[in-house]
Amino acid sequence: MRCDDFEAEQRAREWFHSLVVPPGAWTIMRVDGRGFSRFTENRFDKPFDLRFSGMMTATAEAMLAEFNGRYAYTESDEISILLDPTVDLFGRTxxxxxSISAGIASAAFTHAAGEPAHFDSRVWLGTSADDVVDYFSWRQADATRCALNGWCYWTLRQHGKSRQEATKALEGTSTADKNELLFRHGINFNELPTWQRRGLGLWWKTYDRAGYDPLRRIPVTATRRRIHTERDLPMKDDYRELIARLIRPT
Structure with missing residues (x-):
């Protein structure tokens, strides 16, 4: 068999290599920590640890910069990166x-944590700005639900319940029941740090930087940009408006 024919036959078996994101689609890559329940249990405070949040934020910053994303959102052990519809990275394959988003997340978090950690990744597609707003509203709602569950579970664990007992105690409970459980232990869920209840958002902001032109011998102002990290995100309609504003054409 000719070498060219042999190579073509083997490449034809890369069945999914030709799968691409449709032109003009809004693309979100969501990475999740692999086995992070076990990874975090003996390394960080529960239910939330500011050190862990810092590592996830550093990972989100690295991904936002590497992909030149429009917006990044992180809650718990997941990060969502929004790409502009015009982006043509890697031929949109x-x-x-x-693979690259999972690799960047794994490398960035490992660097921040000082020990190996791994992420998996998936792609979400939207056809309109409204789809994007819905997506991030969904993830923020998930953050709030998980935060409430996590605070209840670990409060019970810290008061002597086993894994099985804490899980059983929360089965079938409503949001009101969970808030009441925390209140009985002196915790007002609505007064907990915003980043725990709503996640964190990251986006690019422009700023003016003063400088000096040595050739013309005059002061000049250059426009630069840097990543802004918001730990006090709004919620519901206000959050939807924030996302809509961030993704409007510039």
């Missing part, structure tokens, strides 16, 4: 977007 799904395999590349998934």
């Amino acid at each position: 799904v395999e590349k977007l998934v």
Whole structure:
């Protein structure tokens, strides 16, 4: 068999390599920590640890910068990176977007933590700005639900309940029941830090930087940009408006 024919036959078996994100689609890559329940249990405070949040934020910053994303959102052990519809990274191939985003997240978090950690990745597609707003509203609602569950579970654990007992005690409980459980232990869920209840958002902000032109011998102002990290995100309609504003054409 000719070498060219043999190579073509083997490449034809890369069944999913030709799968690409449709032109003009809003693309979000969401990475999740692999086995992070076990990884975090003996290394960080529960239910939330500011050190862990800092590591996840550093990972989100690295991903936002590497992909030149429009917006990043992180809660718990997940990060969502929004790409502009015009972005043509890696020819928009799904395999590349998934593998490279997982690789960057794993490397950035490992660097921040000082020990190996791994992430998986998936791709979400939207056809309109409204789809994007809905997506991030969904993830923020998930953050709030998980935060409430986590505070209840670990409060019970810290008061002597086993894993099984804490899980059983929360089965079938409503949001009101969970808030009441915390209140009985002196915790007002609505007064907990915003980043725990709503996650964190990251986006680019422009700023003016004063400088000096040595050739013309005059002061000049240059426009630069840097990543802004918001730990006090709004919620519900106000959050939807924030996302809509961030993704409007510039």
